[in-house]
Amino acid sequence: MAIPQSFIQELLARVDVVEVVGRYVQLKKGGANFMGLCPFHGEKSPSFSVSPAKQFFHCFGCGKNGNAIGFLMEHAGMTFIEAVKDLAQNIGMQVPEDDASPQDRARAAEQRQKQATLTDVLEKAGEAYRKHLRNSPKAIAYFKGRGLSGQIAKDFGLGYAPEGWRSLASVFPDYQDPLLAESGLVIVNQEDGEEEKRYDRFRDRVMFPIRNVKGECIGFGGRVLGEGTPKYLNSPETPVFSKGRELYGLFEARNALRDAGYVLVTEGYMDVVALAQLGFPNAVATLGTACTTDHVQKLFRFTDSVVFSFDGDGAGRRAARKALDGALPYATDVRSVKFLFLPAEHDPDSYIREFGKEAFAHCVTEAMPLSRFLIEVAREGCDLNTAEGRAHMASNAKPMWMALPDGALKRQLLSEIAELVDLGNHELQDLWMPAAPAAATARSGEFKKSSKFKPREPYAPKTYKRGTRLIPQGRADHAARVLLSHMDLWDDLSTEDHNLLCELAPPHGPLFVWLDQQHHEHGNQAWGALREGLREHESEELALRVMASAFTPLLDDEGKPMPESLTPEQQRKEAGLELRGILNKILFESLDAQMKEAIAEAAADPTAMQRYKALFERRKQLGLIPQKLVESHD
Numbered sequence: 284m285a286i287p288q289s290f291i292q293e294l295l296a297r298v299d300v301v302e303v304v305g306r307y308v309q310l311k312k313g314g315a316n317f318m319g320l321c322p323f324h325g326e327k328s329p330s331f332s333v334s335p336a337k338q339f340f341h342c343f344g345c346g347k348n349g350n351a352i353g354f355l356m357e358h359a360g361m362t363f364i365e366a367v368k369d370l371a372q373n374i375g376m377q378v379p380e381d382d383a384s385p386q387d388r389a390r391a392a393e394q395r396q397k398q399a400t401l402t403d404v405l406e407k408a409g410e411a412y413r414k415h416l417r418n419s420p421k422a423i424a425y426f427k428g429r430g431l432s433g434q435i436a437k438d439f440g441l442g443y444a445p446e447g448w449r450s451l452a453s454v455f456p457d458y459q460d461p462l463l464a465e466s467g468l469v470i471v472n473q474e475d476g477e478e479e480k481r482y483d484r485f486r487d488r489v490m491f492p493i494r495n496v497k498g499e500c501i502g503f504g505g506r507v508l509g510e511g512t513p514k515y516l517n518s519p520e521t522p523v524f525s526k527g528r529e530l531y532g533l534f535e536a537r538n539a540l541r542d543a544g545y546v547l548v549t550e551g552y553m554d555v556v557a558l559a560q561l562g563f564p565n566a567v568a569t570l571g572t573a574c575t576t577d578h579v580q581k582l583f584r585f586t587d588s589v590v591f592s593f594d595g596d597g598a599g600r601r602a603a604r605k606a607l608d609g610a611l612p613y614a615t616d617v618r619s620v621k622f623l624f625l626p627a628e629h630d631p632d633s634y635i636r637e638f639g640k641e642a643f644a645h646c647v648t649e650a651m652p653l654s655r656f657l658i659e660v661a662r663e664g665c666d667l668n669t670a671e672g673r674a675h676m677a678s679n680a681k682p683m684w685m686a687l688p689d690g691a692l693k694r695q696l697l698s699e700i701a702e703l704v705d706l707g708n709h710e711l712q713d714l715w716m717p718a719a720p721a722a723a724t725a726r727s728g729e730f731k732k733s734s735k736f737k738p739r740e741p742y743a744p745k746t747y748k749r750g751t752r753l754i755p756q757g758r759a760d761h762a763a764r765v766l767l768s769h770m771d772l773w774d775d776l777s778t779e780d781h782n783l784l785c786e787l788a789p790p791h792g793p794l795f796v797w798l799d800q801q802h803h804e805h806g807n808q809a810w811g812a813l814r815e816g817l818r819e820h821e822s823e824e825l826a827l828r829v830m831a832s833a834f835t836p837l838l839d840d841e842g843k844p845m846p847e848s849l850t851p852e853q854q855r856k857e858a859g860l861e862l863r864g865i866l867n868k869i870l871f872e873s874l875d876a877q878m879k880e881a882i883a884e885a886a887a888d889p890t891a892m893q894r895y896k897a898l899f900e901r902r903k904q905l906g907l908i909p910q911k912l913v914e915s916h917d
């Protein structure tokens with residue numbers, strides 16, 4: 284019987300290894316861990332330690348170690364399946380039935396197959412639209428009129444859907460094929476008593492293929508030529524296309540995001556294409572919807588800095604307000620979120636044409652930080668000269684402030700809001716969070732325990748380059764050990780850090796890529812659950828090797844392990860500092876190597892010097908350059 288690995292991980296996220304071992308071994312709390320006499324070898328003083336944080340047991344005497352399943356197998360002599368069933372029964376989880384899992388697997392395979400078929404159909408239509416563009420002087424004239432070069436049209440795969448109700452019939456010999464309707468290319472209309480009508484959704488429009496992050500075509504946006512309505516028409520929601528999650532241009536912009544250091548979120552696909560033409564290839568657009576938290580989360584997988592650009596009118600302001608709500612939960616201290624408001628009569632395209640590229644770049648640097656926009660939104664319509672007005676502002680600010688992740692930004696904002704509404708920091712905090720903070724933390728710890736393995740919606744994994752970057756192995760091992768022990772630290776890292784780790788040479792890089800995926804799909808897990816998920820993974824051996832030393836304790840005079848003296852919170856904090864230290868070293872070495880490369884190429888490649896300068900700036904930002912050297916460069 285094959286039990287899905289995700290079930291086993293979920294199970295291990297819910298059971299407590301301390302409780303499971305405690306059924307067989309008398310355990311005593313010693314610091315952050317529990318200690319007892321090892322059940323696997325004879326001993327008189329305890330060397331057997333069980334870690335609730337790692338969800339793992341380890342004996343310093345005989346070296347036996349494992350998670351809850353491993354303990355039941357080793358100590359109670361159960362088979363793997365018996366152990367899983369035993370654990371599941373104790374916490375009321377249903378082990379998937381023998382016959383259910385092949386069925387589920389077949390269903391999942393069928394779904395994947397269907398999605399692949401749909402993208403094939405859309406890809407084929409896109410090809411046809413591109414061909415039609417070459418033969419349509421008016422569509423070419425439209426793009427040329429917007430200043431687009433042939434190269435940009437090619438990069439974005441722009442096309443033209445010709446006039447006529449059934450142009451696609453020449454591309455797809457079977458126009459009745461249900462896939463054409465399912466992919467949104469063909470509309471099927473049937474009214475009472477009438478014959479069914481089928482016709483192309485996109486007619487006489489310039490076409491913008493929408494691609495997912497893997498580069499597959501998942502839908503289209505079409506703009507009318509001339510005056511027809513609607514001006515913009517998008518593919519409907521299909522099994523492969525969801526407006527609330529996809530961003531136009533993300534695939535095309537993915538490399539530029541890294542070079543530019545930020546993403547510009549605009550209002551439409553014409554903005555994206557025009558910006559690419561004008562030297563800003565780092566733009567994306569939502570597809571006729573407000574920016575959602577899903578959009579923001581997706582963007583933060585590619586960059587640490589998001590700049591929302593909106594038209595200066597009322598609609599732009601409302602869209603900005605929605606984007607703010609979407610961004611708040613992700614505005615950690617290592618990220619930057621800004622709002623750019625152009626003058627009411629301008630969009631980015633027209634602004635750059637009138638004032639130039641530099642002026643627009645300047646607007647981007649001067650864009651309003653999230654903290655200021657939040658305050659502006661909160662105080663809107665509140666007269667701060669009256670107690671009522673101040674109270675009103677406080678109540679406006681509360682839900683937004685609460686949505687922010689914990690960190691320095693959140694604390695500073697509390698002070699700022701407190702001052703504006705004429706209250707002390709503590710008064711405002713008491714008002715907003717009446718529960719005693721200590722009790723709240725304890726409770727949230729418990730809550731995490733029961734819900735930490737969240738099956739989230741599967742996401743398209745970010746495609747990391749299979750890494751070739753070599754760094755001293757000890758350093759990469761160290762980072763792996765800290766992150767496998769404290770997976771929640773992954774949240775605190777920037778996209779730059781994530782990229783750095785994920786693009787290390789195997790086996791380290793693939794391990795971090797896997798960890799990133801686990802984090803997105805299931806949230807944080809203890810080592811005991813991660814270990815199970817790593818079975819047969821190419822980096823399993825690495826993970827086991829580095830984690831073996833994660834249990835090395837301090838020994839007392841008799842050579843017995845001393846109890847862990849730090850609380851879990853203190854341990855996490857220490858681990859965070861440790862990780863930052865390692866990452867700074869890795870970052871420094873990586874920048875150093877890239878700078879050397881750039882210098883070596885500078886003679887033959889004029890862009891290399893620019894690259895060198897950008898790298899130097901980054902190193903300066905990180906405070907990784909001696910002051911003397913900075914001065915000599917400035």
Ligand SMILES: [Zn+2]
Pocket residue numbers: 321322323324331342343344345346347
């Ligand atoms: Zn032992």
